Amino acid sequence: MEHVTQQLNQLLTRDHAVELDRQSPLASRRELFDLPDGVVYLCGNSLGALPRSVPDRVAEVVRREWGAGLVGSWNSADWTNLSKRVARRLAPLLGVQGEDVVVGDSTSVTLFKTMVAAARLRPDRKVIVVEPTTFPTDGYVAAGVARTLGMELRWCDPADPAAAVDDDVAVLALTHVDFRTGAMFDLAAVTAAAHDAGAVVLWDLCHSTGAVPVELDAVGADFAVGCTYKYLNGGPGSPAFVWVAPRHQAQLDQPITGWWGHARPFDMVQEFEPAPGATSMQVGTPPVLALSSLEAALEAFDGVGMDELRAASLSLTDLFIALVDERLAGFEVVTPRDHARRGSQVALRHPDAYGIVQALIARGVVGDFRSPDIARFGFAPLYVTHADVHDAVEQLVAVVENEEHLDAAYSARKPVT
Amino acid sequence: MEHVTQQLNQLLTRDHAVELDRQSPLASRRELFDLPDGVVYLCGNSLGALPRSVPDRVAEVVRREWGAGLVGSWNSADWTNLSKRVARRLAPLLGVQGEDVVVGDSTSVTLFKTMVAAARLRPDRKVIVVEPTTFPTDGYVAAGVARTLGMELRWCDPADPAAAVDDDVAVLALTHVDFRTGAMFDLAAVTAAAHDAGAVVLWDLCHSTGAVPVELDAVGADFAVGCTYKYLNGGPGSPAFVWVAPRHQAQLDQPITGWWGHARPFDMVQEFEPAPGATSMQVGTPPVLALSSLEAALEAFDGVGMDELRAASLSLTDLFIALVDERLAGFEVVTPRDHARRGSQVALRHPDAYGIVQALIARGVVGDFRSPDIARFGFAPLYVTHADVHDAVEQLVAVVENEEHLDAAYSARKPVT
Numbered sequence: 001m002e003h004v005t006q007q008l009n010q011l012l013t014r015d016h017a018v019e020l021d022r023q024s025p026l027a028s029r030r031e032l033f034d035l036p037d038g039v040v041y042l043c044g045n046s047l048g049a050l051p052r053s054v055p056d057r058v059a060e061v062v063r064r065e066w067g068a069g070l071v072g073s074w075n076s077a078d079w080t081n082l083s084k085r086v087a088r089r090l091a092p093l094l095g096v097q098g099e100d101v102v103v104g105d106s107t108s109v110t111l112f113k114t115m116v117a118a119a120r121l122r123p124d125r126k127v128i129v130v131e132p133t134t135f136p137t138d139g140y141v142a143a144g145v146a147r148t149l150g151m152e153l154r155w156c157d158p159a160d161p162a163a164a165v166d167d168d169v170a171v172l173a174l175t176h177v178d179f180r181t182g183a184m185f186d187l188a189a190v191t192a193a194a195h196d197a198g199a200v201v202l203w204d205l206c207h208s209t210g211a212v213p214v215e216l217d218a219v220g221a222d223f224a225v226g227c228t229y230k231y232l233n234g235g236p237g238s239p240a241f242v243w244v245a246p247r248h249q250a251q252l253d254q255p256i257t258g259w260w261g262h263a264r265p266f267d268m269v270q271e272f273e274p275a276p277g278a279t280s281m282q283v284g285t286p287p288v289l290a291l292s293s294l295e296a297a298l299e300a301f302d303g304v305g306m307d308e309l310r311a312a313s314l315s316l317t318d319l320f321i322a323l324v325d326e327r328l329a330g331f332e333v334v335t336p337r338d339h340a341r342r343g344s345q346v347a348l349r350h351p352d353a354y355g356i357v358q359a360l361i362a363r364g365v366v367g368d369f370r371s372p373d374i375a376r377f378g379f380a381p382l383y384v385t386h387a388d389v390h391d392a393v394e395q396l397v398a399v400v401e402n403e404e405h406l407d408a409a410y411s412a413r414k415p416v417t
Numbered sequence: 418m419e420h421v422t423q424q425l426n427q428l429l430t431r432d433h434a435v436e437l438d439r440q441s442p443l444a445s446r447r448e449l450f451d452l453p454d455g456v457v458y459l460c461g462n463s464l465g466a467l468p469r470s471v472p473d474r475v476a477e478v479v480r481r482e483w484g485a486g487l488v489g490s491w492n493s494a495d496w497t498n499l500s501k502r503v504a505r506r507l508a509p510l511l512g513v514q515g516e517d518v519v520v521g522d523s524t525s526v527t528l529f530k531t532m533v534a535a536a537r538l539r540p541d542r543k544v545i546v547v548e549p550t551t552f553p554t555d556g557y558v559a560a561g562v563a564r565t566l567g568m569e570l571r572w573c574d575p576a577d578p579a580a581a582v583d584d585d586v587a588v589l590a591l592t593h594v595d596f597r598t599g600a601m602f603d604l605a606a607v608t609a610a611a612h613d614a615g616a617v618v619l620w621d622l623c624h625s626t627g628a629v630p631v632e633l634d635a636v637g638a639d640f641a642v643g644c645t646y647k648y649l650n651g652g653p654g655s656p657a658f659v660w661v662a663p664r665h666q667a668q669l670d671q672p673i674t675g676w677w678g679h680a681r682p683f684d685m686v687q688e689f690e691p692a693p694g695a696t697s698m699q700v701g702t703p704p705v706l707a708l709s710s711l712e713a714a715l716e717a718f719d720g721v722g723m724d725e726l727r728a729a730s731l732s733l734t735d736l737f738i739a740l741v742d743e744r745l746a747g748f749e750v751v752t753p754r755d756h757a758r759r760g761s762q763v764a765l766r767h768p769d770a771y772g773i774v775q776a777l778i779a780r781g782v783v784g785d786f787r788s789p790d791i792a793r794f795g796f797a798p799l800y801v802t803h804a805d806v807h808d809a810v811e812q813l814v815a816v817v818e819n820e821e822h823l824d825a826a827y828s829a830r831k832p833v834t
Binding site: 034036039041043046047049050054055058059062063065066067068070071072073074079104105106107108109111112116132135136137139140141143144145147148149229235236237238239240255256257258259260261262265266267268269270271272283284285286287288289290291293361366368370371 | 451456458460463464466467471472475476479480482484485487488489490491496523524525526528529533549553556557558560561562564565566646653654656657672673674675676677678679682683685686687689700701702703704705706707708710778783785787788
């Protein structure tokens with residue numbers, strides 16, 4: 001028994017963490033990011049770090065393409081196809097073809113247009129099912145869609161969403177990895193169960209893409225929407241993507257029929273005719289600065305296998321959980337310990353979670369707080385190291401031992417996103 | 418008679434154009450823009466030129482706020498209120514209060530959510546009226562809204578839109594300045610006529626804001642949506658704004674209920690509760706890079722009176738029309754000569770308009786082509802000079818005299834936006 005404890009202690013040393021980093025096939029990727037000195041950044045599940053490829057690219061788009069090229073850059077710099085170029089870069093991370101992906105609007109807008117399109121595939125069904133612990137905007141948007149289309153919103157049991165899917169359900173809208181707990185649904189199994197009941201599934205991949213493998217084509221998914229400013233590092237407020245299964249594209253009918261979703265936008269004819277394929281999910285003029293930042297950011301994934309990424313992510317969260325178990329009392333690990341049910345973050349429950357997160361930030365360890373009592377730590381496998389994990393827990397121990405989280409400075413809660 | 422001709426000829430010399438520039442109260446504003454040497458840029462009604470204030474500001478947001486500040490910049494750099502800051506800068510250009518303006522989504526998405534909100538103010542009426550020569554996306558979006566809400570789309574006579582507004586009409590959606598011809602509606606008169614018939618008016622100000630005075634509060638308008646990448650110089654694909662009349666805000670009910678339109682977004686509660694005022698028009702996480710570019714760009718308007726801007730615009734278009742009349746044959750000036758009906762552009766009809774525009778671009782004069790036969794020239798009064806106008810017509814004369822527009826290189830049409 002003493003021998004086992006000794007072995008465990010060796011596995012939890014900083015030296016061992018550094019050794020794990022040395023052995024990681026992703027070790028060199030951290031150099032692709034411009035992280036401030038002295039910061040352990042465990043908030044890439046909220047806003048991804050800055051890739052070194054981005055600043056010069058954005059400056060070039062501003063000064064050369066916009067400033068010097070002016071309106072001609074729609075052709076000469078191929079802004080017209082920028083969204084499609086980004087889509088092709090995203091596709092391997094989703095297990096899909098680039099032509100089935102569209103990038104351009106905010107996540108909430110993208111959820112709206114996609115949820116309506118999904119509901120219209122089942123016109124005889126009147127219920128949208130949403131999971132109550134989802135990120136709020138998903139539920140808000142679903143309520144808006146239901147009201148607009150004269151449908152009904154039904155909240156399901158988070159433990160078994162498919163159980164709520166009966167003959168009345170048009171759409172099951174689920175977040176793959178929970179933003180608060182980091183718990184992950186079995187995408188394939190839930191999709192299959194909902195299909196058995198005749199519903200269409202809309203997956204929100206905000207907390208998956210870039211950290212957790214998804215194989216949308218392989219599992220026969222219907223629709224997926226995801227954020228690009230978290231694990232994809234596109235920059236604050238960068239636009240969301242939507243993927244539409246090829247088998248649904250002939251019937252695709254989304255409500256926000258803007259000119260970039262037209263079959264021939266530049267003919268400027270009076271009647272709307274949807275573009276073929278997923279392109280009809282496009283709406284307005286693409287946000288060139290944001291898409292350019294995202295395009296450059298995605299270079300950090302070039303040549304990275306999703307399996308490598310997943311292995312690195314699990315190794316980081318495993319180590320974090322082991323260290324928390326070993327070094328800390330009074331914290332509940334809310335995130336599932338089962339690999340199959342874990343995303344790329346770890347959530348700790350503690351009554352003083354807010355103050356703890358603030359005190360940790362003051363020590364250079366950036367996580368975030370989620371109401372009412374969750375301290376949330378994201379592990380972006382491209383730039384978070386095992387040494388970071390070790391150091392973060394050391395600081396967490398110090399915060400608690402010194403009772404820094406009870407400091408009055410942390411009593412006023414500020415918004416976090 | 419000879420004397421009059423002599424006087425006219427003097428008024429049309431380059432020296433006179435330079436003198437007009439010297440006398441212009443906006444003369445120094447051109448220095449705020451980074452225009453390439455040798456280019457006469459008459460396409461600011463498609464994509465505004467790069468303000469010198471933008472590149473460093475964008476670089477700062479990328480490197481310092483995102484790169485160094487990371488997720489903390491939502492508070493420390495006040496990204497949370499960035500949209501509101503931009504709204505306050507826009508307000509004087511619209512004759513409104515900043516709190517009644519929201520900025521964030523593409524023009525097409527903004528038209529969609531606003532048109533639905535407008536229609537919901539008249540639930541007993543089932544028709545949306547649109548003008549058939551409007552920019553296509555307005556008609557496409559209106560068709561999408563009508564279909565989604567079970568309403569009917571009705572095309573009106575461009576000569577008298579309000580005549581189409583009867584007791585069945587919920588919304589009249591009009592573009593203030595026509596994208597193709599530059600013709601301008603009387604905003605106050607059309608609004609009043611539609612109100613007399615009980616309808617709500619949604620004005621598309623894409624080709625007005627930043628060049629043509631609009632006094633939305635003063636005329637009792639209902640809703641307005643506009644683009645920020647044309648005369649406002651926000652950058653390619655920068656987000657649109659929406660203004661909601663204060664008297665409609667208590668009943669405001671837009672369909673895309675995202676978390677940034679919630680009364681308390683960061684509480685992350687399950688049920689949607691709209692934010693008070695115009696804020697419920699917000700949807701998703703704001704596009705920080707684009708909004709930062711736009712915020713910096715709007716500094717070019719600081720201290721500029723809308724009357725000054727209008728006077729400069731009319732002086733430029735007057736001179737352009739006079740020079741075209743004097744120097745060119747075979748061109749029809751499609752834009753109204755009446756000041757009260759003219760926006761800030763001049764459209765010339767010519768059967769070879771496409772080739773003419775391309776040949777002009779090759780000579781450094783950037784206008785654009787609109788199908789089927791329009792050569793379009795925009796006069797952004799902050800940076801276009803009377804000398805530019807003179808030089809542009811000289812080049813146009815040279816193109817036609819040398820028949821450069823018949824060059825085979827210009828036969829393949831490329832998209833323009």
